[in-house]
Amino acid sequence: MKQIFIGIKGYAVCLDKHSGTEIWRTKLKSMATITTIAHDEKSVFAYANGHLFCLEASSGKIKWENNLPGLGHSYCVISSSNNHQQTIVSASNIDSTNASSAN
Numbered sequence: 001m002k003q004i005f006i007g008i009k010g011y012a013v014c015l016d017k018h019s020g021t022e023i024w025r026t027k028l029k030s031m032a033t034i035t036t037i038a039h040d041e042k043s044v045f046a047y048a049n050g051h052l053f054c055l056e057a058s059s060g061k062i063k064w065e066n067n068l069p070g071l072g073h074s075y076c077v078i079s080s081s082n083n084h085q086q087t088i089v090s091a092s093n094i095d096s097t098n099a100s101s102a103n
Contacts, residue, residue, distance in 0.1 A: 003057070005044050007035030012046040012055055024060035028053055 003023060006013045012035065014023040028035060029049035036047040043063070044055040050071070054063045 005037050005039050005057075007037040007046055007048070009033065010035055010048050012037060012044055012053070012060065014044070014057070014060060026055055026060040026062065028062075 002017050003014050004017050006015065010027060010029045012026045012028060014025075015021065016023060028046055029051055034048075038045045039057060042057055044057050044060075046053045046055065050068060052066045052068055054065075055061060056063060
């Protein structure tokens with residue numbers, strides 16, 4: 001795979017692994033501070049602001065969205081298995097005001 005995928009502030013972003021050039025950027029939900037990402041060969045799974053999205057890895061086009069009724073808006077762990085390999089991605093609570101005051 002020649003791409004890397006990042007989640008930041010309600011966006012899923014695809015970058016070229018070797019040059020860092022942005023390939024695509026997809027807005028998921030506004031006001032999401034942490035966006036959790038996992039992927040396989042054809043899909044990118046992103047969680048933002050209480051919603052889980054499936055995007056096409058090649059274009060960033062949203063294939064489906066699930067608002068996960070009854071689960072609220074919290075941090076999310078995404079696990080995906082592909083060819084007997086498992087990827088687990090989690091988000092931690094980062095408080096930038098405390099981090100800056102600690103320095």
